[in-house]
Amino acid sequence: MRSLVRFMLEDDREIELEPGDLVGRMPGCALRIEDPRISEAHAMVSRRREGLVLLSLRGRLSVDGKPKTRIVLTPDTRIILSGFFPLVVTTAECPSTRLAVVALPLANPPVVAALARVVSLYADLRREPVTWFDPEAEAHVLGGTSGPRLRIPGAPDRPLRVDETFAVGGAQFRLALIDQAKPDAVSTSDRGHLDVSLKITARYDTVLIASDIGKSVTLDGIAARMLTELAEIKAPVAWAELARHLWNAPPDAATRHRWDQLLVRVRGKLREAGIRTDLIRSNRSGLVELVLGPLDKLLLRS
Numbered sequence: 001m002r003s004l005v006r007f008m009l010e011d012d013r014e015i016e017l018e019p020g021d022l023v024g025r026m027p028g029c030a031l032r033i034e035d036p037r038i039s040e041a042h043a044m045v046s047r048r049r050e051g052l053v054l055l056s057l058r059g060r061l062s063v064d065g066k067p068k069t070r071i072v073l074t075p076d077t078r079i080i081l082s083g084f085f086p087l088v089v090t091t092a093e094c095p096s097t098r099l100a101v102v103a104l105p106l107a108n109p110p111v112v113a114a115l116a117r118v119v120s121l122y123a124d125l126r127r128e129p130v131t132w133f134d135p136e137a138e139a140h141v142l143g144g145t146s147g148p149r150l151r152i153p154g155a156p157d158r159p160l161r162v163d164e165t166f167a168v169g170g171a172q173f174r175l176a177l178i179d180q181a182k183p184d185a186v187s188t189s190d191r192g193h194l195d196v197s198l199k200i201t202a203r204y205d206t207v208l209i210a211s212d213i214g215k216s217v218t219l220d221g222i223a224a225r226m227l228t229e230l231a232e233i234k235a236p237v238a239w240a241e242l243a244r245h246l247w248n249a250p251p252d253a254a255t256r257h258r259w260d261q262l263l264v265r266v267r268g269k270l271r272e273a274g275i276r277t278d279l280i281r282s283n284r285s286g287l288v289e290l291v292l293g294p295l296d297k298l299l300l301r302s
Contacts, residue, residue, distance in 0.1 A: 006091040104172040123169025197295035217273035230290035
């Protein structure tokens, strides 16, 4: 039931990675390669509709001598990082079903958040679960090798079983198995109100976000510059690297606090305007990205 990929390294060691795990030079990488030719956040394993993939972040990937930005992971695929470091896929498991948190009562379509690393939950029934860690959430469902767990501030974590119903304030949820082949199934990075298209016009110091159902919000100042940087990068990026561009400050505790406050403010503005809050998504590995749906339009005017 757990998605995973195993790579054989050059020294015949085998390492197991899950969706969301990083390959790179940073201390927090699941596969850490301490070599200057490898980027700090070189690549990331992700679950997409075609299965498990390796996404290029800030470094080069190639297969059979051809450069790639996205590699579907299948057994015996030989991937080269930065032209010299080989990874050979020995196992790639991507089950047809996976765990998800479902909001109750069921809507049409149901509100479903696939569980990879974390799902953030809210007591307010008007706020849907999101598949990133939101410090403002009233509770979190955590994934991982030890099994799903419910975390509520001030209480010890408790394990959850499949089909178990639980409450967060006045909201009810159920841990369920979902079928990846059905439209209601979701992948690692495309959950949200993606059926509502957005038009994003970024002018560096000003960003206008308008939906096709008449809702809109304008961001300015540091919030607009952050979103514009993400739009130009078009890939997940380490928060520290983005913070250097925004504040020209080292990635210390004070800068991290400024960064967290900025994300909270931006998501608050999106929420107040009725725009999906997971447009800007971060994960526990320190990466942040702009997540666009298939119908979204992005205009860079900077």
